[in-house]
Amino acid sequence: AYTVDQQYLEGDINLSDIQSQKIFDYFHRDSFIETPVKAKILFSSQGSSDDELIKNMVADIDLESGQGTLKGLNLESILKNPEDYMNPWNLKVPLVNNPDEQMAFNKIKLVGKIKNELLTIQQGIINSSAVDFKTKEGEANFQLASDYLYVPGVIETKVPLKVKKGLVTVQVKKATLPILIEGKLSDLKAQLDVGTLVVPSLNR
Numbered sequence: 001a002y003t004v005d006q007q008y009l010e011g012d013i014n015l016s017d018i019q020s021q022k023i024f025d026y027f028h029r030d031s032f033i034e035t036p037v038k039a040k041i042l043f044s045s046q047g048s049s050d051d052e053l054i055k056n057m058v059a060d061i062d063l064e065s066g067q068g069t070l071k072g073l074n075l076e077s078i079l080k081n082p083e084d085y086m087n088p089w090n091l092k093v094p095l096v097n098n099p100d101e102q103m104a105f106n107k108i109k110l111v112g113k114i115k116n117e118l119l120t121i122q123q124g125i126i127n128s129s130a131v132d133f134k135t136k137e138g139e140a141n142f143q144l145a146s147d148y149l150y151v152p153g154v155i156e157t158k159v160p161l162k163v164k165k166g167l168v169t170v171q172v173k174k175a176t177l178p179i180l181i182e183g184k185l186s187d188l189k190a191q192l193d194v195g196t197l198v199v200p201s202l203n204r
Contacts, residue, residue, distance in 0.1 A: 009053060010044035020065070027054060027144065032185075033108060035068020043114075054144070059114040067106055074103040076130045078190065079161045082177070085192040103128060117144040124151070132156040133179075149188065151181040 017036040024031040028050075043059035046052075078085055111123040119142040124135035133155050140151040155177045163170050181190045 007048050008044075008046045012043070013039055013041040015039050020068075023063070032071050032073070033065065033068050033105075034071060035065040035108070037063050037065040037108075039063050055117055057114055061110065061112050061114065061119075063108075063110045065108045067104070068108070070103040070105055070108075070126065072101055072185075073188065074101050075126065075133055075155065076103055076128060077101075078155065078177075078179075078192070079130060079157060079159065082161055082192065083164045085179070085190055114144070118142070119144060121151070124153070130157070130159045132158070147185050149182060149185060153179055153181070155179050 016038050018039055020031040020033050020035060020037050023037065023039055023041075040062040041059055043057060045054075045057040047056050105126055105128045107125065107127040109123065109125040110121065112119050112121045114120075120138065121135050121140035121142065122138055124133075124140055126133040133153055135151055135153040140153065142149050157172070157175050157177070161172050161175070163172055177192050179190055179192050181188055183189045
C-alpha cells in the first residue's frame, strides 16, 4: 500500500513470489538474479519526477529468495584459481562479469537501507552448492548514482580447492576466505585477504 500527497510519496510493500525484475524496475535497473523473491520494503520520498523520487528515496529493504540464478557473476569461479586473487601488492583482479556468466544458488538474502542514493547493506547472503558468501555487517554498500559496489565479505568453501604458493600446491578441503569485491557493476574486481586466511583442514 502507498499514498501520494502532492509531491510526497510513502508506503510499504509486502509481497511473496514476485519476479525480481519488477522490484528492480522501480530503480530503472536490470535484475541480476532470476528467481521469485519475498520483499518487504518500507519507503518514503518526495519529488515531481521519477528521477527525483528515486534520488530522494529513504527505504528499509528486506529481500529473500530460494533457488535461482545469479546473472553476470560467478563467485564459484574464484575457486578455480584462488591464487590469482591473493596478490601480495594489494592489487585487485577483475571478476568474470558478463551477461553470459551465471551461478546457480540455493538462497539469497539482502537486508539494507537506502538514503541519499546510498544502499547500505546490513546483511547480504548468497548460498550455493559450492560456496557460502556473506557480507560484513553494515560495511557493504552500493552507490545508486554511480553504480559503484563496495562489498567486504567472507567466502566459505564447500568443495576442495587447490592453492599454489610458489612451487608448492596445497589442496584445501575447506577454507574461509575474506574477500573484497568492488567497482562499477560493469567492471567488478575482487581481492582475497591472504593475511587472515583460515584453513580448517589441509591435504598435501
